[in-house]
Amino acid sequence: MSEHHRKQLETQLWNIANTLRGRMNADEFRDYILGFIFFKYLSEKQRTYANKILKADKLSYKEVPDHPQADAVLEAVRTASVDKLGFFLPPADLFGTLAAKGGDILEDVKRILRDIEQSTMGHESEDDFDHLFESINLDASKLGKTYNDRNGALVDIFRALDKIDFQLDDTESDILGDAYEYLIGKFASGAGKTAGEFYTPQQVSKILAKLVTTGKDRIKSVYDPTCGSGSLLLRVTKEVKKFGMIFGQEMNPTTYNLARMNMILHDVNYRNFDIRNENTLTEPQHPGERFEAIVANPPFSAKWKHTPILQDDERFSKVSKLAPQSKADFAFIQHMVHHLDDNGQMAVVAPHGVLFRGGAEALIRRFLIEDRNFLDAVIGLPANIFYGTSIPTCILVFKRCREHPENVLFIDASREFEKEKNQNELSDEHVRVIVDTYRERVEQDKYSYLASLEEIAENDYNLNIPRYVDTFEEEEPVDLAAVSKELRELQTEISGIDQEIAGFCKELGIDTPF
Incomplete structure (x- = not known):
């Protein structure tokens, strides 16, 4: 099942990546699509971890904003997450939340990517997240000529990615990691x-x-x-x-x-x-x-x-x-x-x-x-x-x-x-x-x-x-006597053909070609 899912995941991700192919070269759309996949991964990692630590309180992460002590709960999740995962994402900033929201999400995405980096500041993981999303320029014209074009591209990609199950709960396999490697290899094959x-x-x-x-x-x-x-x-x-x-x-x-x-x-x-x-x-x-x-x-x-x-x-x-x-x-x-x-x-x-x-x-x-x-x-x-x-x-x-x-x-x-x-x-x-x-x-x-x-x-x-390694292949010895015999036989055959041609030429009343 895991192998089947891995191949299915690779195909799905590559198809989504190709939605950007017509807009920019391989090097450029690689950075966008891999960055968005990574954002979705962080979101699912955050949601899974938060649900785990909130389980004793019979609370899911998406329910936290409506909790009477939402601020205190979120702060506790933040502290635990930055220590364990190295970063923090509140429920409203999760990938799935944005994908479901649709509409105007471009500015939200820009802010959230900055917030992920800033959530690590002053912590042990700061160097590993510093400027991590720097290559994802959401204001670039290559993503779309107008703001609406760029936002539309984001909405389409987010909705498509949100439908894919990364199966992060499967701790026995690294399906998403393998699929990510597959994408990197695919981009490399087209990057010259x-x-x-x-x-x-x-x-x-x-x-x-x-x-x-x-x-x-x-x-x-x-x-x-x-x-x-x-x-x-x-x-x-x-x-x-x-x-x-x-x-x-x-x-x-x-x-x-x-x-x-x-x-x-x-x-x-x-x-x-x-x-x-x-x-x-x-x-x-x-x-x-x-x-x-x-x-x-x-x-x-x-x-x-x-x-x-x-x-x-x-x-x-x-x-x-x-x-x-x-x-x-x-x-x-x-x-x-x-x-x-x-x-x-x-x-x-x-x-x-x-x-x-x-x-x-x-x-x-x-x-x-x-x-x-x-x-x-x-x-x-x-x-x-x-x-x-x-x-x-x-x-x-x-x-x-x-x-x-x-x-x-x-x-x-x-x-x-x-x-x-x-x-x-x-x-x-x-x-x-x-x-x-x-x-x-x-x-x-x-x-x-x-x-x-x-x-x-x-x-x-x-x-x-x-x-040091002799790879010379000896050629089979040449039988000169056999070659000579073969040449004589060919000459006899050619002479017979010449005579036959001469006979045809005589019947036609024309000169022979030799």
């Missing part, structure tokens, strides 16, 4: 180059999450320095029975808001996540922290600016040169390694260039392998599996305390994919084989290879996968 800024394909997320949780059923902390919508962080939590804190950093303010909404909507309590909005490389927000699991899909070959202070930054100072200003890939990797706990595991997606480019990147590779011996595995992925780019990519796995410090595992999964329209995709079986090969650390002909540190040193720390 910008998709990589907020979404990692689900199958790649699974691989990264399974790699960093290998051998563990609980982790005390997980971190993503370029967390986008937060989907990758949430994926890691699904791979273990218990997790502690979620940490992340995201530079884009709109995507940062989406990540916080995603956490809350997946029922991650505000006390269990700490996501910050800043540039990870130049303004790291978690100095001194060490994390047990680290995952990331950083922007490929992003530009970053060198400053004198970075030369002395403890994340980078142990290597004589900084990663190139035109390619920050290794800067992100160094940042992640610096924050990796002694018992931690880290998996990062990167373009293939990090495996073999020279200059400063070669120095960093050598340092991480020869000096630190942190590199545990290199996994080649197929081309064209990420939104917005068709380049082949790889996953680098790092551990501070490696169980097999004498070698590095290379896996070439670049030819293992399924073609889907314009995108290549990894199947569940492809994911399973990659993860099993890593966990069992097995060599398989033309797929995986255990390279000794000496062999890597002999290759001058060049990690290009074909140097």
